[in-house]
Amino acid sequence: MRSEPEMLRVRFLLLVLSLFLACKPSFARAPYAMRISCGARDDVHSPPTNTLWYKDFAYTGGIPGNATRPNFISPSLNTVRYFPLSEGPENCYNINRVPRGHYLVRIYFGLVAEPSFDNEPSFDVSIEGTLVYSLQSGWSTEENERVFVEALIFLKDGTASLCFHSTGHGDPAILAIEILQIGNRAYYFGQGYGQGTIFRTVRRFNCGAEKPKFGADLSADSWGGDRLWNSMPSFNQNSDRIISTHNKIKGTSQAPNFYPEALYQTALISTDSQADLAYTIEVEPTRNYSIWLHFAEIDPSITKANQRVFDILLNGDVAFPDVDIVGMAGDINSALVLNTTVPVSGRSLTITLRPKKGTHAIISAIELFELVLAESKTLPDEIKALQKLKVTLGLPLRFGWNGDPCVPEQHPWSGVDCQYDRNISKHVIDGLGLDNQGLRGILPNDISRLRHLQSINLSGNSISGSIPSSLGTISSMEILFTDNAGLCGIPGLPACGRLSIGAKIGIGLSSCVAFVLIVTCLVCWWKRRQNILRAQRIAARDAPYAKARTHFNRDVQMARHHNHEHARTAAENGPSLLA
DSSP states (O other): OOOHHHHHHHHHHHHHHHHHHHHHHHHSOOOOEEEEETTOSSOEEETTTTEEEBOSOSEESOEEEEEEOSSTTSOSOOEEEEOOGGGOSEEEEEEEOOOSEEEEEEEEEOEESSTTSOSSOEEEEEETTEEEEEOOTTGGGSOGGGGEEEEEEEEOSSEEEEEEEEEEESOOEEEEEEEEEEOTTTTOOSTTTTSSEEEEEEEEEEETOSSOEEGGGGTOOGGGOOOEEEEESOSOTTTEEEEEOOSOOBTOSOTTTOOOGGGGSEEEEEOSTTOOEEEEEEOOSSEEEEEEEEEEOOOTTOOSTTSSEEEEEETTEEEEEEEOHHHHHSSTTBEEEEEEEEEEOSSEEEEEEEEEESSOOEEOEEEEEEEEEOOOOBOHHHHHHHHHHHHHTTOOGGGOOOSOSSOSTTSOOTTEEEEEETTTTEEEEEEEEOTTSOOEEEOOGGGGGOTTOOEEEOTTSEEEEEOOGGGGGOTTOOBOOOOOTEEESSTTSOOTTOOOHHHHHHHHHHHHHHHHHHHHHHHHHHHHHHHHHHHHHHHHHTHHHHHHHHHHHHHHHHHHHHHHHHHHHHHHHHHHHHO
């Protein structure tokens, strides 16, 4: 039997342990979040949630400007960064020190608040080198999702590269950027998950909700990525109605998706007996789409399984037969999520809920994502070589050369030829064509990093210096440039260190001029020195006479002074003598 002190010690340890377990969730790591107010010079907070947006950084190029919000969904920010075509067709934000993981990346488009600008530019957007979206005309005046692009992507190298590609229709303008970490298994869809696949959000809406709301507005877990749930008051006013509940919904806000409970507390339910509940979404053709459908049985008339059963059809084909929400979720007021991937050949996707038992179909929310295959990037060493070449040769701004030189394939760097190397699953540089571009400078040794070059054409420029000997080690090289007067070091060009006839003549003339100037300066110095010496000799020779003259002048002055004093004394004493 334990003594009283031992019992007190055990109780104390149990109390400490219980306190630790109670506080443990507060020590859990918060998800990484980076929000940037583009064009802002200081950090800002946006209402109504007082969200922190960091001042602008990590960009290449662009000009800050005043912003106009295209939609009330856009964050309340006052600046944009826009990218004139004169500064290059490709401009990027390169954000470093991003932890490895799964992220929701959202880019808000902006409008420049100046009358001289095209208030609705159209341009392409890429994330990590993969084209994810092309803005279409009318984006600023249509649905809420059009004012931003959102993608779910795995970032594995500690950086995030977001690029904007001009298409000649106005200057791209970006209002804000969000990079929000989510669960590594979020939106898991089975085989191939996370292997080079990007989810681009097409639509996400809450059925029966009156207003759009972000996750923060729905008290959602921050690991959910602060998703926007657009409102969907009705599919068709004649075919459905809104129902809602204040009952607690079981099975929500759980890892890895962390759906907010409020998502399932409203729903649309069909009104006509045995009538289909259908909704059509506009999509891009010949793409694969991932569909996530959300349900909770909140209709008080349904109390147990097998009372409401319906099929779910996608473009007329049954994707989920015999859906029984209560039976599949385990109870009423419990969340159910169904997911599938479907190829779509046309320009629309129709989701149909067809009742089989019971009279009505019901649905809480819909999410639709386009599956985008991530493009393979260019070899990092070759990117570094081109960046060094850009600096040393002073490439004009109009070239851009930001982001990845080879991807997206729709927007390669100007003057750069690429090919895909299947052996290493990377793009490589096999050609450079930068002739007659007014380039100056010397070729850097880093050019030898372009191990797959087959041709270089830098003719018609003012490039000088020796061609790096390491360039000769590139076995695939077939064509080399030579039309630059200052280059040397390969057959057909002057040997480095050997001067041309013109250079020799120039050096000779310069030497003659310099010699004449030196002789002239020496002669002038010699003459001045002689004049100084002559003056000194004359001064020394005339010194006794100068001294005598000085004494004589002094004697004369003293005599004059004596006579003047004598006359003044006589004048003063004159009256007394007469008396």
